[in-house]
Amino acid sequence: MFKDSLRNKINLVFSITLVLLASLFIASVKYDHAKFEEHNAAQERAIAHYLYDYYLKTGKIDKAYLESQNVSLITDKGDVVQIERYFKEKGKYKKYAVDTYRLQRIILINNDRFKLFLENRNKPRYPVKRIIVFSIVLMFILFLYLWIVQSLKPLSELKEKIKTFSEGNLDISCSSDKDDEIAEVANEFDHAVTMIRELLQSRQLFLRAIMHELKTPIAKGRLMSEMLPDEKSKARMHSIFERLNLLIDEFAKIEKITSKNFKLNIKPYKMSDLVEASIDILMVENPERLVTIEIKKDYIVKVDFELFTLAMKNLLDNAIKYSTDKHVTVKILEDHVEIINKAEALKEPLENYFKPFHTSKSGLGLGIYIVKSILDIHHMELGYRYEEGNNIFTVR
Incomplete structure (x- = not known):
């Protein structure tokens, strides 16, 4: 997919400009070639008419005139025979015909007075001036492109510094x-x-x-x-x-x-060990009276021990504080942990409690903000649902 960036837009603009410039150059060369062919064809017809009129008056071919028109008379019999066979094979053996034979432009004049094969040596001029002009324009466009790209270089450096x-x-x-x-x-x-x-x-x-x-x-x-x-x-x-x-x-x-x-110190730990460490730092008497751990399937998770246990400790602390029976159940499942307590459902969506110093009747202000910040650092998610009178927080 095309990335909608300033650099790509500049590249697109200059690419279109170069394509248009090349198209204009090719079109101008083709136009000059077409004009030359048109002029050349008119000149060849004029030569044929002049030779016929001159022959009627003098009974001769005006070779000096042909030379002045950069046209030569083919007199070699072997060449004449081959050229004549070539015109007959192509179906162009007529009173007047023009064709290319061995990179030579040949004019056939075949009337009731004479039969001639002429070589037209006129060639289209090489467009030197046009090439020079287009080359200068091309160099200017390339210079302008490099100048603009170079001026955008500080923007890339600024982007990296912002990152x-x-x-x-x-x-x-x-x-x-x-x-x-x-x-x-x-x-x-x-x-x-x-x-x-x-x-x-x-x-x-x-x-x-x-x-x-x-x-x-x-x-x-x-x-x-x-x-x-x-x-x-x-x-x-x-x-x-x-x-x-x-x-x-x-x-x-x-x-x-x-x-x-x-700076995170990431290491692999068993989730059960992390939960037990979180309970230890609650610093409460008889923690088994307040927290019950149910291990369905223990698993390994890579976390920073100090930060993650702090997040879990805050969740446990909030769950104990706002539960109606001052008891919390922690379920360790296959790929996530559930912290469950009996309490009223949250009055607002969980996302509202992610804000620091959020205040409500049920509290959960700074504590949930800290938990969310730590889980974000670990690329983990905090979920919430309410089932059968229980608040269930999920760390996945």
Whole structure:
């Protein structure tokens, strides 16, 4: 299929131009040849009439006149016999006939007074001037084409840099010192990249500063919790601070995901192992009371362990939080996982919950956004259906 690009349009325009130019050149050459043939035929008839009239007056053939018309009389008897046989075989042995014999234009004049075979040595002129003109036009068109294609080269470079930028590489420069529209676009895009880079850097600095500052009170809190006399309270406080520390680490991962500044470490894992790891990072007491795993058929999936378990953990966390019985069933099937909980159906289509900070009565705002972002990176899909009072989320 023809790609509707600017370069292809330019190629098409110049190809049509070259075809039209070649057609015009061929048509002009054919026209000149036709005019020559017409003039040559009229000249040959005039020669035949002149020779007949001159012979009636003088009884001779005017050879000087023939020479002046660049026409010669064929006198060799052997040649005359062969040419005469040739005209008879072609059915052209008449009072007047013209044909080509061995690349020679032969005129037969056969009347009641004489019989002559003449060779017309007039040839069409080689169209030197026309070839020169068309060659100059062709060179100009080719120069114009190369000039335009060369001027589009920065556009291809800008496309590659935009592609690199879309992949998360912000360390690019596309500024141009030229004075054309492409350079203006490149400079504006370079300015936008600089602004985005500075904005992301300031955001990252801000978030990292906050997370760093939070680490200090958490560390102090853990230290203080160790001084509590009650072992049960100590364990509970220790669990709370561990949870806060884990949340900060997750926020750091989320920040990297949303800024496309994360390098995946893809390895094969059993889906059952990934689900169990996701349950572990929920950091809840007696997780078997909250989550039931049903393995119909375990399978291997290639994922980044930290990111994928974070996505599964968010799904499990949401499922537990919004279930009516605080229980979730995880089914591992042949090629997908189902997270099932008893709860009300989603009030809106699942796609609406993919937006960050989505708010509704049933929640599921940032958590689903994080899950969708991680699954997109892994080229996986998140599905949803409601059956018999159960919400069923599918990771496929």
